[in-house]
Each structure stands twice: as C-alpha cells, then as structure tokens.
Amino acid sequence: MGPVRTRFAPSPTGYLHIGGVRTALFNWLFTRRHGGQFILRIDDTDAERNKAEALQPILDGFRWLGIDWDEGPGVEGPHGPYFQSQRQHLYDQAARKLVASWHAYPCVLTADELRVEREAAEKAKRPYIHRGPRRDATAESNLSLLAERRLPIRLKVPDGSVIALDDLIRGHVEWKADDLGDPVILRADGRALYNFATVVDDAAMRISHVVRAAEHLSNTPLQLVAYAAIGSPTPAFAHVPVVNEPNSKKKLSKRDMTKFLTTEIRQKLERIGWSAAEIAARDDLNPATVAFYREMGYLPAALINYLGRLGWSMDDHSEIIPLQTMVAHFGLERVNSSPASFDPDKLYWVAGEYMKEMPLADKVAGCLPFLQRAGVLPAEPSAEQSRKLEQVIIASGDRIKLFSDILQYGTPLLSPAVAYDEKAVAKRLRKEGVADLLAAFAGEIEKLPVFDVQSIEGALQALSSARGTQPSLLIHGLRVACTGVEVGPGVYDIMVILGRDESLRRIRSSPAFS
RNA sequence: GCCCCCAUCGUCUAGAGGCCUAGGACAUAGCCCUCUCAAGGCUAAGACAGGGGUUCGAAUCCCCUUGGGGGUACCA
Numbered sequence: 001m002g003p004v005r006t007r008f009a010p011s012p013t014g015y016l017h018i019g020g021v022r023t024a025l026f027n028w029l030f031t032r033r034h035g036g037q038f039i040l041r042i043d044d045t046d047a048e049r050n051k052a053e054a055l056q057p058i059l060d061g062f063r064w065l066g067i068d069w070d071e072g073p074g075v076e077g078p079h080g081p082y083f084q085s086q087r088q089h090l091y092d093q094a095a096r097k098l099v100a101s102w103h104a105y106p107c108v109l110t111a112d113e114l115r116v117e118r119e120a121a122e123k124a125k126r127p128y129i130h131r132g133p134r135r136d137a138t139a140e141s142n143l144s145l146l147a148e149r150r151l152p153i154r155l156k157v158p159d160g161s162v163i164a165l166d167d168l169i170r171g172h173v174e175w176k177a178d179d180l181g182d183p184v185i186l187r188a189d190g191r192a193l194y195n196f197a198t199v200v201d202d203a204a205m206r207i208s209h210v211v212r213a214a215e216h217l218s219n220t221p222l223q224l225v226a227y228a229a230i231g232s233p234t235p236a237f238a239h240v241p242v243v244n245e246p247n248s249k250k251k252l253s254k255r256d257m258t259k260f261l262t263t264e265i266r267q268k269l270e271r272i273g274w275s276a277a278e279i280a281a282r283d284d285l286n287p288a289t290v291a292f293y294r295e296m297g298y299l300p301a302a303l304i305n306y307l308g309r310l311g312w313s314m315d316d317h318s319e320i321i322p323l324q325t326m327v328a329h330f331g332l333e334r335v336n337s338s339p340a341s342f343d344p345d346k347l348y349w350v351a352g353e354y355m356k357e358m359p360l361a362d363k364v365a366g367c368l369p370f371l372q373r374a375g376v377l378p379a380e381p382s383a384e385q386s387r388k389l390e391q392v393i394i395a396s397g398d399r400i401k402l403f404s405d406i407l408q409y410g411t412p413l414l415s416p417a418v419a420y421d422e423k424a425v426a427k428r429l430r431k432e433g434v435a436d437l438l439a440a441f442a443g444e445i446e447k448l449p450v451f452d453v454q455s456i457e458g459a460l461q462a463l464s465s466a467r468g469t470q471p472s473l474l475i476h477g478l479r480v481a482c483t484g485v486e487v488g489p490g491v492y493d494i495m496v497i498l499g500r501d502e503s504l505r506r507i508r509s510s511p512a513f514s
Numbered sequence: 515g516c517c518c519c520c521a522u523c524g525u526c527u528a529g530a531g532g533c534c535u536a537g538g539a540c541a542u543a544g545c546c547c548u549c550u551c552a553a554g555g556c557u558a559a560g561a562c563a564g565g566g567g568u569u570c571g572a573a574u575c576c577c578c579u580u581g582g583g584g585g586u587a588c589c590a
Binding site: 244 | 539581
C-alpha cells in the first residue's frame with residue numbers, strides 16, 4: 001500500500017459544524033496514526049453561498065482544535081489547487097474523456113421529458129432507472145453532438161453487474177448496477193456534480209482512504225463506477241456513522257441550526273456577557289458549531305477528546321484519552337457502525353477533567369478574556385487585579401470547568417459592587433441574630449494581627465463558641481455579605497482575597513444591617 | 515414504492531459463541547466528607563427491540579418482523 005492520504009472537504013458555510021469536525025477528526029487521527037497526509041479541500045462549487053470570508057471560520061476552528069492539514073488552503077502541495085471552484089476544467093476534461101471512451105454520453109432529454117419519464121415510472125409503481133437515448137450511440141457521434149451543443153453528460157452504469165464495496169467500518173456491501181440510474185456528472189454549463197468532482201479530485205490527489213459520513217454510503221456505488229470509468233484505482237472507504245442531536249435519533253443537522261439556540265443556551269450566552277444583539281449578529285452561536293464551544297470557554301483538547309470518543313472507543317474503560325494516546329491507538333475497526341447522539345453533559349464533564357489538569361498560568365490566561373468581555377476587568381488589568389484573579393482561580397479550584405465559569409466565581413470578588421441575591425439575603429442574612437454576629441465578627445477581624453485563613457477561622461470559631469452559636473450560621477452569613485451569593489469558594493479564602501478593608505466594608509454595608 | 519445502512523442501560527460504550535447473574539463512563543438518586551457549591555469516596559436504579567432458526571451453548575452467527583436513518587436530483 002502507498003502512503004495514507006485522506007481528505008476532508010468542507011464547503012465554506014461560515015461555521016465549522018460539530019458533526020463535520022468529528023468526521024475530520026477521524027480522518028486526521030487515522031492519518032497521523034499512519035504517518036500520512038491529511039488534505040483539506042474546499043468544496044466551493046456552489047458559488048452563491050460560498051464567499052471567501054465564509055471559509056475563515058472553518059480554518060480558525062480547525063486551528064483552534066489543533067487539527068492541521070498537510071495540503072490545502074495556505075499549505076500548497078503537489079496536487080493543488082485545493083479549491084474545487086478552481087478545478088472545473090479538470091472535471092470538464094475528465095467528462096469529455098469519458099464520452100470519448102464510451103463510458104459517458106450526452107443527455108439530450110429536457111427537464112420536462114425527464115420528469116414525464118419519472119412520473120410514468122412512479123405511476124406504474126416501477127423504480128425509475130434512467131437510461132438515456134444516446135447511451136449506445138457511438139463515441140464519435142456523441143462527441144460531435146457535444147461539439148455542436150452544450151449538453152449535460154451522464155455516466156454509463158454498466159448493465160447487469162454487481163458493484164461491491166468492502167467498507168472498513170461497515171464490511172461488505174453490494175448493489176445491483178441495474179438499480180442505479182445513469183447519473184449526470186457534468187451540467188451543460190460545465191459544472192461538475194458532487195459524485196463526479198469528488199472522484200476526479202480524490203483520484204488526482206491520490207487519496208488512499210475516503211473516511212466520510214455514512215450518508216455518503218449510497219453515493220458510493222456511483223462513485224465506484226466513476227473510478228472504473230476514469231481508470232483510477234479505488235481508494236478504501238470507511239463510512240462513519242452520523243452524529244445525532246442530543247437525546248434523539250435525528251441527525252445533528254447542518255440546516256436549521258437556529259433551533260439549537262434555545263432560550264437556555266441564549267441565557268448561558270447572556271450570562272457570560274453576550275448581548276441579544278451580539279448573539280443575533282452571529283449565526284454560528286449555537287451548540288451545533290465548534291465556535292460555540294470556543295466562545296463558552298471549553299478547552300479544545302476536551303472537545304477533541306469528547307468527539308474522538310463519540311463513535312469510537314479505545315478499550316472497555318478509557319474516557320479521558322490524551323491526544324497522543326488517541327493518535328497512537330486510533331483505528332477504523334473500532335469505530336462503531338451505529339449513529340451516536342451528541343451528549344452535552346458528558347462533554348461538560350470531559351471539559352472539567354481537562355481543566356483540572358491545566359497549569360495555573362494557562363487557566364488565568366484563559367479566564368481573563370471572559371472577564372474583560374463582560375467588563376469585570378479592564379483590557380489592561382493592574383498588577384493588583386492580576387494577582388487577585390490568580391487567587392480567585394486557585395480558590396475556585398475544580399469549580400471552574402469552562403473558562404467562562406470564572407464569571408460566576410470571579411465577578412463577585414473582582415468587581416467593586418456586590419450584587420446581592422434576594423433569596424440568599426433572605427435565607428442567610430435576615431435571620432435572627434445574624435446581624436449581631438456579623439457586627440461582632442467585624443470587630444474581631446479588625447483587631448487581627450494577621451489577616452489570613454488561619455487567623456480568620458480562629459476568630460470565627462472563637463466568636464461562635466463564645467456566643468454558643470453554630471459556626472455555619474456566621475460562615476453562611478459572611479459569604480452572602482461578602483459576595484452576595486450562596487455558592488462559591490470557602491469563606492476564609494474569599495475574605496483573604498478581598499482583603500481586610502474590603503471585607504469589613506462589605507460586611508458592614510451588607511443588607512444584614514438595612 | 516425501490517435500494518442501502520443501523521439496532522446493548524436515558525446517553526457514550528465494552529462485548530468478535532461459553533470469561534455475561536452483560537463490564538465501564540456521563541447523567542440520575544441516596545449516603546459519606548463538608549462552611550455553600552464544586553471536587554472526591556461509597557451505594558442504588560438502569561440495557562442485549564421482537565420472533566424464529568443454527569449450536570451442547572447466542573448479546574455475539576443466519577432469517578423474518580418492527581423501529582430508526584440515508585439514498586432514489588442537472589444538492590452536497
């Protein structure tokens with residue numbers, strides 16, 4: 001076998017779809033495992049919806065995830081160009097050669113005539129298998145007809161044969177050629193159809209393994225006919241199962257992604273500082289795109305790990321699999337043949353596992369932009385602010401699973417104003433004796449020689465036992481007084497981060513006294 | 515309609531005839547730890563779609579049914 005060469009052929013739609021990137025990842029893992037080349041080929045033949053700027057988000061997404069390509073946009077190689085719109089002449093040439101070699105023929109039927117044929121077949125309850133009138137005409141006469149008129153070209157499907165495929169994931173599949181109509185491979189205007197362009201390109205680019213979504217399995221027999229016609233060896237095929245919507249047996253669709261922008265998701269975005277207008281201005285901000293996870297502060301390694309395990313397993317127990325391990329063990333034979341549902345909960349868990357392993361400095365760097373975009377910290381934080389942020393992150397520990405989680409835990413400590421939560425205040429501050437305790441405790445900490453976790457805790461325990469109250473009464477009251485909310489890092493950590501003066505200010509101006 | 519694919523806990527999966535009273539993970543519930551929330555520990559509940567074969571023996575092989583999905587285009 002020659003070198004492993006795979007490809008992924010996205011069309012520039014303006015966003016990187018989660019299902020597509022999973023397929024790309026399988027290609028990439030397989031390729032890296034075998035030391036081959038992974039090619040990114042841009043399927044931009046559909047001129048109107050393919051603007052140049054619509055490619056950028058896709059490339060950005062791949063780069064963010066660390067999926068690199070050996071040939072493609074920005075990486076010239078021996079088999080370019082890598083934009084299908086620049087390869088039209090190749091399809092045209094190939095199709096004409098097929099007419100000359102009697103493997104293809106011009107279609108002289110009009111759209112209306114074709115429709116009539118199809119309807120007649122339907123009425124007779126017979127499957128419609130197209131065979132055109134010029135199918136058996138001589139190559140010479142077809143060629144001269146083509147010289148006079150621009151006509152669509154159809155590929156001849158050989159009569160009576162069986163087309164077989166040994167799919168690397170699905171095993172042996174076969175089709176009867178007689179069930180297949182002669183497909184148009186080139187439109188009258190010279191633009192190629194997908195089933196033909198993909199074969200011409202895959203052959204020209206020496207693709208050894210076509211790893212693609214299972215929805216393409218039905219296209220494969222026609223493509224196999226095309227390979228035979230152009231006289232190229234066929235690559236190996238592996239059809240990976242589609243990714244389904246969460247809790248559903250429906251494919252995670254590229255179309256109608258707006259439905260994934262539920263009110264819940266919208267709230268999540270708003271909570272991390274996105275305005276309704278900003279969300280509306282981005283049509284890729286929904287859970288079906290890679291960009292969404294990036295904006296939510298997921299670690300790219302976590303997304304990769306999750307996606308890699310979706311439909312593939314390394315063994316009977318591994319869940320957190322570092323990229324290098326994945327590359328070392330990836331194999332198409334362990335890719336499942338049944339569809340898999342995307343599970344946001346599990347992805348969130350994986351994200352948390354990866355965040356636990358993040359070095360502190362990287363965590364700080366990752367969290368900062370979220371605080372800045374929400375206006376909690378300025379573009380150029382002061383040394384004091386940076387120091388505090390680091391302390392907050394240390395104190396928050398495993399609570400931060402996504403970078404955006406810093407907003408929940410960091411905002412109450414980093415912004416000067418405290419937003420008091422009604423329920424928390426009612427439950428923890430407006431309680432018999434809490435105001436007295438807080439006032440007394442404020443007096444105690446004022447006198448502390450050092451203001452650290454040990455001394456604050458000591459003061460609190462001392463006061464509680466002197467008063468004969470549960471320490472938790474004061475602890476909960478303090479947290480709400482200092483942060484406005486009930487959940488968060490340990491209270492002593494909170495007070496140390498705020499500092500003595502700010503802690504006192506917050507305690508004394510808290511709603512416990514109003 | 516016709517062709518093709520798929521089918522293990524809610525979800526991701528292990529399982530390639532006996533190791534299966536079906537294992538793990540996420541999610542769920544309970545308990546423990548504890549200053550809340552996370553994290554962690556322990557426990558619970560939870561699946562071979564149905565029916566026929568083959569076999570001493572089937573989640574695993576075959577057939578049928580059912581259910582899901584894809585294709586059937588001058589879409590990709």
